[in-house]
Amino acid sequence: MTSITDRFCPKCGRPSESDGLCNSCRVAETPWAVCDARMISTHCPGCGATKQVNTWTDTNLEKEELAPDLARKAVHFHDDVKKRAIGVEIRDISPNRSRARLTITGTLYGQAVEKTCLVDLVWHKEQCDRCNRITGSYYEGIVQVRAEERTLSPFEMQTAAAIATQIEDSLQAGGERLSFISDMTENKDGLDITLGSQHIGIMIVQGITAQLGGRYTTHPKLVGEKNGRQLFRITYLVRLPKYRRHDVVKVRRGYVEVEQVDQRNVRVFDLSEGRSRAIKEEEIQKKIGNARDxxxxxxxxxxxxxxxxxxxxxxxxxxxxxxxxxxxxxxxxxxxxxxxxxxxxxx
Ligand SMILES: [Zn+2]
Ligand SMILES: [Zn+2]
Incomplete structure (x- = not known):
């Protein structure tokens, strides 16, 4: 009959828990934690975004907050290490370089293990994809907001701009970094919004027409080729309806106040009868003003x-x-x- 104590470690000769090396010899032979000597963090000087492999991500974190995690990523544990912990102390050496001292602890085959390593953190600056496009005046689309046979009201101008900004914020927060607004200009005809992606263009025109009515058309234009792919720029033309909410207009039977305009029908409140009804736009003889004024x-x-x-x-x-x-x-x-x-x- 064989008992545990009959097995001996071939290396140190002491009793072993298994047929091979004893636990302390196994620990001594195992590279249980390996550290990379340097870690590079790439961030954009323009907007602070950070780059991981080839992907840029927006972050609000400062260098001081990024450093400990970056340093911890230098450590590669052996699969058998349990109760892993890494203590980090960081010292800045220059604006572009910091040094991290790591105290790494864990257990391996029932034994407590500990070691320290030094990791250089390199703070590398690179312009991100978005800032690159913005400074290079790159764009994929323009939304032009106009109104049918009239100029845009200040209210429509503000509402359209607010909708666009809100959509940009939500797409950016969702990680669509290239869905940015690079320019927004009011001119005598209306509002022009220059965009970094086609997706944000379609979202903005849908948002504006949902809130202010009217319709939109898209006009793609081939502007060249990039990496064998055809490059289009799209103009999204929004036409806000000729009549707006609260416009008071004259029809054959009297005056009505516009409540809502969709494709061809106008929902109005009849000021003679005191009730809502639908009319055709052609029935309108003229506008006398807006009830808000x-x-x-x-x-x-x-x-x-x-x-x-x-x-x-x-x-x-x-x-x-x-x-x-x-x-x-x-x-x-x-x-x-x-x-x-x-x-x-x-x-
Ligand atoms: Zn041994
Ligand atoms: Zn940037």
């Missing part, structure tokens, strides 16, 4: 189906129809727009 005027009297309103500009009393649905009483203020000499009460 309405003036406040005093109702001097109500008489039958009519009421007298004091024109805030001239002080003159003007008569217009008293619409039952509005439930206006004398002495009240109402909001009015002008159609020539006449006052039109809006909601």
């Amino acid at each position: 309405a003036e406040t005027a005093l109702v001097a009297y109500i008489s039958g189906g009519m009421m007298g309103i004091l024109d805030p500009l001239t002080g003159e009393t003007k008569e217009c129809q008293n619409k039952a649905w509005q439930g206006i009483s004398a002495g009240e203020n109402v909001r009015v727009l002008r159609d020539g000499d006449a006052l039109v009460v809006v909601r």
